[in-house]
Amino acid sequence: MERRGESIAAIAGGPAHSQRRGLHRGDSWRIPALAILCVLMIAPLIMAIIISFKSPSQFTRVPFLPTWPMRWENYEFAVQIISQFLLNSVITSGATVIGVLLLSSLAAYSFAQIPFPGRTIVFYAVLALMMVPASLTLVPSFVLIRDLRLINTHWSLILPWIAGGQIIGILILRAFFESLPGEMFDACRIDGATDWQIYWHVALPLTRSMLGVVAVLNILGTWNNLIWPTLTLPERKMWPLTPGLYSYMEQYYTSYGRVMAGLLLGSIPLVILFVFTSRLFVEGLTSGAIKT
Amino acid sequence: MNKTLWERIWETRTGYLMVVPTLAFLLIFQYYPAVSGLYRSLFDWNAGLVGNFIGFSNFVELFTDDDVFIRSLKNMALLTIWYLIAFVGLSTGVAVLIHRIRNERSKYLFRLFMILPVIIPAVVLILLWKFIYDSTIGPLNTILIGVGLQDWTHAWLAEPKIAIYAVMFRNFPWIDGISVLILLAGLQAIPVEIIESGLLDGASGWRRLRYIELPLITGQIKLLLVLTIMWGVQEYTAVWAMTQGGPIDSTQVPGMWMYFNAFRISRMGYASAIGVVMFLITLVATILNMRYIRSQEY
Secondary structure, X not given: OHHHHHHHXXXXXXXXXXXXXXXXXXXXXXXXXXXXXXXXXXXXXXXXXXXXXOOHHHHHHOOOOOOOOOOOHHHHHHHHHHHHHHHHHHHHHHHHHHHHHHHXXXXXXXXXXXXXXXXXXXXXXXXXXXXXXXXXXXXXXXHHHHHOOOOOOOHHHHHHHHHHHXXXXXXXXXXXXXXXXXXXXXXXXXXXXXXXXXXXXXXXHHOXXXXXXXXXXXXXXXXXXXHHHHHHOOOHHHOOHHHHHHHHHHHXXXXXXXXXXXXXXXXXXXXXXXXXXXXHHHHXXXXXXXXX | OOOOHHHHHHHOHHHXXXXXXXXXXXXXHHHHHHXXXXXXXXXXXXXXXXXXXXXXXXXXXXXXXXXXXHHHHHHHHHHHHHHHHHHHHXXXXXXXXXXXXXXXHHHHHHHHHOOHHHHOOHHHHHHHHHHHOOOOOOHHHHHHHHOOOXXXXXXXXXXXXXXXXXXXXXXXXXXXXXXXXXXXXXHHOOOHHHHHHHHHOOOOHHHHHHHHXXXXXXXXXXXXXXXXXXXXXXXXXXXXXXXXOOOOOOOOOHHHHHHHHHHOOOEHHHHHXXXXXXXXXXXXXXXXXXXXXXXXXX
């Protein structure tokens, strides 16, 4: 982009040469400055990696520099404790994301393509919930879950998470369904397809990458939830990974090597998700921002 | 429009069926709790008991007779202002830095790097910082002693005067990857022609930023302002995990105080009132933001 700007400046006889040099000079401080920032950003992780290979006595002697032999047994210990939490996370976040994708794509299709009377009002009723913060609903939601006798079941996470997570999904998917050519849907209807068939065979396949964006956003949201699960799940063995890591650190605080190994292992699932969906990830995180 | 309303409703019945599951979930798990929260804030309501209607007494008590709540509001304001500086101010700086890099490879690498704080679970970063602040074995004090600044060492999260700043300055160097990516997307969406004509007019460097780029990403900045304020008012996960509001309530924030009242001492009506106050603060902040910050069109 900038390069093109300069070539125009060159044609116009402007100070292109000095400008290009200037921009190169710019790079020569910008890259080191950003590199230092990045190193500072990962410094805590590097610290965690170093400590995770230490036995308690190694930590007492040399706390923050690598020591040998590396104590892989810290990871063996952490795996045993973390794996149950990880399984719980996969169950709850997984069920939530399936529910969110199903409900929000159905509703979004209806809002975008079926002009039912009252559509605008219903849509605004959904949209208005964007303004209702979790703090307003925290206490009543807990009482509701208790009254529904869902305490100590994974449903106490999944059901409220589906309800909350589908809102942003509806917004994103509705915008996408509206951007699809209406003639295509009309043609399907003329050929005798019902809306259910169009939704399933035409709209959903076209929207696969957007579904991915919604899924990634939703998983990030539920995965990092620390406090709600500790309220509705009295038994620790039911806890997902995030509160699980917290309790793990509380419990083994003084065996620093084991704690760090656990925290690092607990970070891996999202990294894996990112590796497989990096494009959707970036799109999801910045989606909506460009249009506002 | 020669069909009756009933005919149109019958023709589009599939549309209703498709939104029914969504609406059912929203009514049960969003609208009912929200309305119930507003309603219960008017009650002296303890877990398991039917409460008494007490009008606005909870709110009166919050603002006239609850020093901890007032302190929590001050802490919330302090933290929110800091989050605005960090998430909007610093992020704009970093986004512009990355945007100006000419070497495409390094530009790509830095963009990729900005994802890192997002894919490391927030709780892991919070817990790592709790460890960094540890008074006896934490690296922060170790470094200070190492460079001969013993006097500067503190029990960072245990001293009432310092703890709130320790919570505030966690995650040094405070780069928020999502904000940077949102702003970068905005910068990259500016049409080349606008920058080119700016360059022809001699707007480069600082003036290009001030008069061309910043006005054209006000949309993104506005979004970040709204999100950050909403988040700053609500957020208490970090406080919950690092200090639970202590020592002696010095790091209390409204969310934490609500949690404490509801789930530690069972004052659910009072906690609901705190939730309502937080809701009103975010509502007012968002409306002001929408009204007074105009975004620029090309």
